[in-house]
Amino acid sequence: MLSTHSLNSCDSRPQHWPAFSGPFRAAQCVALAILLLQSLVPPSAADESQPPPRPDVLLVTIDCLRADHAGCYGYGRNTTPNLDALARRGVRFDSAFASSSWTLPSVGSLMTGRHPPIHGAVAMDRPLRRSVPTMAELLGKAGYSTGAIVNIAYSAPGLGLGRGFDFYETFRPEIFARTDHLLWLTTRLQFALIWLLGRSRKNATPAAADAVHLTEAARSWLNSASDRPRFSWVHYLDPHFPYEKHEPHYSEFHPEPVPEGIPDFTRGTWPTDVVESIDAFTPEMKRHAMALYDSEVRYTDEAIGRLLESLDLTRTVVILTADHGEEFGEHGRLDHGHNLNQELIRVPLVIAGPSWPAGRVVTLPVSLVDLLPTVLEIAGVPPAPTDGVPLQTMLNPSPANAARAIWSVAQTGPSDHGTYSLIRDRWHGILEIPPSGDKDATTVFYDWRNDRDEQRHWPGMPEELRLLERELWRFYQEMKVILATPGNEPIELDADSIKRLKSLGYLR
Numbered sequence: 325m326l327s328t329h330s331l332n333s334c335d336s337r338p339q340h341w342p343a344f345s346g347p348f349r350a351a352q353c354v355a356l357a358i359l360l361l362q363s364l365v366p367p368s369a370a371d372e373s374q375p376p377p378r379p380d381v382l383l384v385t386i387d388c389l390r391a392d393h394a395g396c397y398g399y400g401r402n403t404t405p406n407l408d409a410l411a412r413r414g415v416r417f418d419s420a421f422a423s424s425s426w427t428l429p430s431v432g433s434l435m436t437g438r439h440p441p442i443h444g445a446v447a448m449d450r451p452l453r454r455s456v457p458t459m460a461e462l463l464g465k466a467g468y469s470t471g472a473i474v475n476i477a478y479s480a481p482g483l484g485l486g487r488g489f490d491f492y493e494t495f496r497p498e499i500f501a502r503t504d505h506l507l508w509l510t511t512r513l514q515f516a517l518i519w520l521l522g523r524s525r526k527n528a529t530p531a532a533a534d535a536v537h538l539t540e541a542a543r544s545w546l547n548s549a550s551d552r553p554r555f556s557w558v559h560y561l562d563p564h565f566p567y568e569k570h571e572p573h574y575s576e577f578h579p580e581p582v583p584e585g586i587p588d589f590t591r592g593t594w595p596t597d598v599v600e601s602i603d604a605f606t607p608e609m610k611r612h613a614m615a616l617y618d619s620e621v622r623y624t625d626e627a628i629g630r631l632l633e634s635l636d637l638t639r640t641v642v643i644l645t646a647d648h649g650e651e652f653g654e655h656g657r658l659d660h661g662h663n664l665n666q667e668l669i670r671v672p673l674v675i676a677g678p679s680w681p682a683g684r685v686v687t688l689p690v691s692l693v694d695l696l697p698t699v700l701e702i703a704g705v706p707p708a709p710t711d712g713v714p715l716q717t718m719l720n721p722s723p724a725n726a727a728r729a730i731w732s733v734a735q736t737g738p739s740d741h742g743t744y745s746l747i748r749d750r751w752h753g754i755l756e757i758p759p760s761g762d763k764d765a766t767t768v769f770y771d772w773r774n775d776r777d778e779q780r781h782w783p784g785m786p787e788e789l790r791l792l793e794r795e796l797w798r799f800y801q802e803m804k805v806i807l808a809t810p811g812n813e814p815i816e817l818d819a820d821s822i823k824r825l826k827s828l829g830y831l832r
């Protein structure tokens with residue numbers, strides 16, 4: 325800190341300065357005083373016409389990566405060295421929750437900051453409502469250059485996840501590149517539809533892409549010239565079923581030989597293609613399937629390491645997260661999208677870059693709907709309507725931050741039945757509305773802080789939980805009304821898609 329004495333007198337000069345006198349000494353004092361005064365004026369006040377440059381924002385999402393399979397979240401296997409390194413350079417959110425347990429509604433919430441029934445993309449052919457702005461639209465209007473390089477099933481322009489991107493490069497998911505005709509024929513119609521809907525008419529890349537190919541495409545975009553700040557979104561699909569085997573990681577995670585009779589989890593479109601029922605899913609199968617999945621996670625993490633190595637973290641904010649997790653029989657199912665337990669909604673979330681303190685860990689629950697207000701604040705863009713809060717507030721949380729409710733919704737169709745989840749403090753309540761209606765609804769509660777795998781329903785219903793149950797019902801009733809409002813009518817298949825479906829035998 326400079327003292328006033330040093331401003332008023334040149335006699336405080338260090339001893340090794342040359343001793344001038346007369347006009348030289350006067351000029352020296354004036355010059356020094358000007359320099360010192362300039363150093364005390366804040367940069368913003370010094371030149372208000374030149375605001376500080378806005379940082380680039382890179383959003384990386386990984387399909388199906390559950391938080392508890394990442395090293396910095398306590399996993400015993402070395403699956404995510406690059407994510408772990410990023411967490412050491414930034415803020416790790418230990419309790420981050422997706423807004424749904426399957427891709428379209430979850431990424432829709434991330435991109436709009438709204439709960440799934442509000443943004444409207446709650447079924448595979450239901451788009452984001454036009455009235456709900458996306459992150460890319462808001463940043464684009466504010467002068468950002470926007471680009472998406474995504475290997476994602478729901479990339480069809482009509483669904484809205486690509487809305488607002490100047491550059492939108494979609495890849496054919498790797499899982500559709502595999503050619504087993506018998507499996508193709510037994511594949512569910514819905515996934516074929518996803519693929520056909522998911523092929524972007526603009527910038528569509530015919531080749532299938534795994535994490536390595538996707539990274540190269542993303543690096544090209546990130547290294548291209550731009551005189552504007554840049555918002556980029558990269559989505560990796562590799563940990564999604566089927567689970568490709570990546571060596572040497574698989575053998576490291578599963579050193580013992582694979583027992584006889586273990587099904588092939590590297591093929592098919594759903595786990596149920598290879599395992600008849602959850603009762604047939606043995607502990608050996610689970611170890612094998614998890615080692616394959618972990619090898620996919622490690623493979624993706626290494627590609628992300630290459631993506632990040634070319635970035636300047638002094639001018640780029642990196643946000644790394646997942647759209648949802650993956651179940652391996654913890655609650656009687658495989659895959660994802662069907663429930664809202666921890667293995668399906670707790671996701672990794674790390675933010676690193678300018679203004680994000682290195683090595684911080686936030687333990688309060690946060691939601692992916694928080695990312696829209698967070699990114700707007702990073703970019704200096706005025707707030708938009710949202711169900712989230714800027715995560716910057718979590719660095720010095722208020723009592724309101726600690727008491728807030730974290731909501732998730734799992735629906736696979738436009739009807740109101742589905743699953744609704746509320747996390748508040750130590751409690752996690754799940755309200756399930758079956759197709760038969762509200763009269764058959766069930767609610768369960770877990771003490772998720774102390775029962776991280778949610779294996780024990782909380783017995784009884786103390787007053788605290790009754791209040792939460794009422795809150796769950798209130799949220800469900802509100803969402804039901806919102807869901808019925810127009811604006812997210814199903815998108816129609818274009819002529820090319822219908823032709824392809826006919827050629828595959830799915831349509832007559």
Ligand SMILES: [Zn+2]
Nearest residue numbers: 387388427647
């Ligand atoms: Zn997904």
